[in-house]
Amino acid sequence: MYLRACIKQPEKREKHLFRKEASKVTKFVFDEDIYKLIVEQLDVAVITDKNGRYVYVTKSWEEYYGIKLEDIKGKYVRDVFPTSRIHEALETKQSLIGIPAPLVNEKQEQGFCSYIPIIKDGEVAAGFIHVIFHSEKSALDFSKRLNAMMDELNYYKQEVKQLRKSKYSMDDIIGKSDLVLDLKEQIQRAAKSSSTVLIEGETGCGKELVAHSIHHLSERASKPLIKINCAAIPSELFESELFGYEYGAFTGADKKGKKGKFEMASGGSLFLDEINQMPLVMQPKLLRVLQENEVEKIGGKESIPINIRLIAASNTSLEKMISDNTFRSDLFYRLNVLNIKVPALRERKEDIPLLVDHMIKKFNFQLGLSVQGIHSNVIEKFREYEWPGNIRELQNVVERGMNMALTGVMEWKHFEAYFENKSLRHVERHKKNGDLLIKQAKKNLEKEILLESLEKYGSNKTRCAKELGISRTLLYKKIKEYDLKV
Incomplete structure (x- = not known):
């Protein structure tokens, strides 16, 4: 945490109090070398509450001004230093940088203050005062070193982003058959939408390629594509994997807490492979997330807004699972907005x-x-x-x-x-032996079914294809193959 990194270690009681107060202020993630560099440059620092009252001061602040924390804790900063401008920063929610620091006597070295309001959810949560005494040259040197480190950090962040993007594109879907051409058309249509996609197909037919291709062609392509195989996660860990958890949520929880896959996919796409393996108890929780567009971590007290595009895949019929009471019908309808069936080899x-x-x-x-x-x-x-x-x-x-x-x-x-x-x-x-009876019987049955459907719907090829569960392109191919007169 920035504030925690910007102060020296207090006594145990004060350390506990500071952590308690600072945890309410804000959270930042810094590269370790960067916050170490910042700490080395700090001389004095002050934490105030949202009203401008002292909460914590560093030891160097106590030494410089000759005032102990216990003598001023809870007092307004302006009552101790009338020229302080922390109240102005808190009221306007604007930082004030490079303001001459108040002096106790003329022998003190002149410093320059930064008054920084700490904002949480749009409201002031605390104040931060930092005083620098170094010369202009050392300040410029510090700035250059910090900027160089930030540039390096941003470079690696971009590298990570590239690794998190889609691994495959539509060029990786090999084939020129009518079924493949039809599949690619469906992928392109799905990529133009932000609606949920359900990809169905047998194991090994390329459902993951389809999911990657949709993300790669979509407006979210620059954002992460987070993948999770529902069959590979133990049921007791499912909720924490999807939604994350806060520190202390359960025994063995990481002290830093953990982001869930939904948070990690923010702005991008979340691919739930083999969603048919999702535990029944988790299904209503997933449904709520999709309906409310927000998640709540295990042990969390606040809902976190999410902006993701969900792509799900199943290697078995979810409709059959509904009839077997192993998959919720309301979740199926929420997932099955856009449906893509991947043909078997x-x-x-x-x-x-x-x-x-x-x-x-x-x-x-x-x-x-x-x-x-x-x-x-x-x-x-x-x-x-x-x-x-x-x-x-x-x-x-x-x-x-x-x-x-x-x-x-x-x-x-x-x-x-x-x-x-x-x-x-x-x-x-x-x-x-010249005996291909099974293959011929299969063709005869297929032809008979086609004829019955065509007679039922006449010239309406769209309804005919829908009833048969095939595309219009494949329907026309079969009509031509069996030389059917329609």
Whole structure:
């Protein structure tokens, strides 16, 4: 704390009193070297209450003026020094700098006072008086050193801000399929809004990429994107992680307290991944935060206003969870303002060649390998697999294959061990026998459902696509694929 750093250590009783009073005044965060530098330059300092009465003085102040704190504590400063201007600073809420300090006798060295009102929530909370006796040269030298340190501190602050920004952009979403193009359109629309976004999709399909892309394209891109995985936090720590806590809120709490993720994301975006794993008891608390735009720390007495854009992701249907009484319907409706469904890899297998090519380049760089590519027959076999782990599984398979090959072109032998017990072998056998009954049955069912929906809504493709849970772009693609007359 600035005020605490600007005084010398008082006696134990006075130290307790000062901390009690100063904690009501204000809080500042300074680099350690900076406040040490400031302390070294201070000669005398005074703390007053909001009415201009003495609360604390430094030992050097007592030595300079020959007055003990116990003799003046609670008295008005103007009653002790009629020329003091602390009352003017407190009344106007404006600092007065470089005012000649009051002298007790002519033998004293002339000093210069700074009268500083301490403001909290728009109101005066206390006063601070600081006297400097150094020469102009040393004052200028101090100013230069302080400014240099502040510049260095600001540089590192900017570096931290860069690290807290979004890690990915929409360029990291690889693919040219209709589903991917439609997904990118939805991301761009969501980025133009500040409404809450719910991203749904299977594990490993790229929901985090979507969240990062929305933040990166939004007006909040220069502010932090704070990420939290709801599945990775023990239920008993959930509230403190999201909302933070004050000192003494519970046994083992940090003496400095702790900021919650909502505070850390101020001005930016908060990404709650796997929100379906959020404990039921926490859900109404999150709902209140979203409705009131304020949080209250554990052990805190005041609400803290927040300005964040919430992005949530779920790898399971929240609507199904509502029916199972494991997710609150009111929270779901608050989250589901903008909804983005990320397609599974099996739904866009035409993107596999592009994805694999991108992964080869990435892993060559990361692992120091020189793999030149992958054989076309391997890509064909990849297309026959259903990829239950989605892009994350594909990435794992490609990395394994590259570590097997090390260089040159990857062939099926580099992947055969992985697929040995997978369903790919069954598909391969059926293909050899000319028996693809399951795949054909799936297509027939899909065509039948499309026909029923088209007959129901006629020319209204928007309502048809909505009922089927797909985009208009994909609907037109399916109509063309099955050569349906509409």
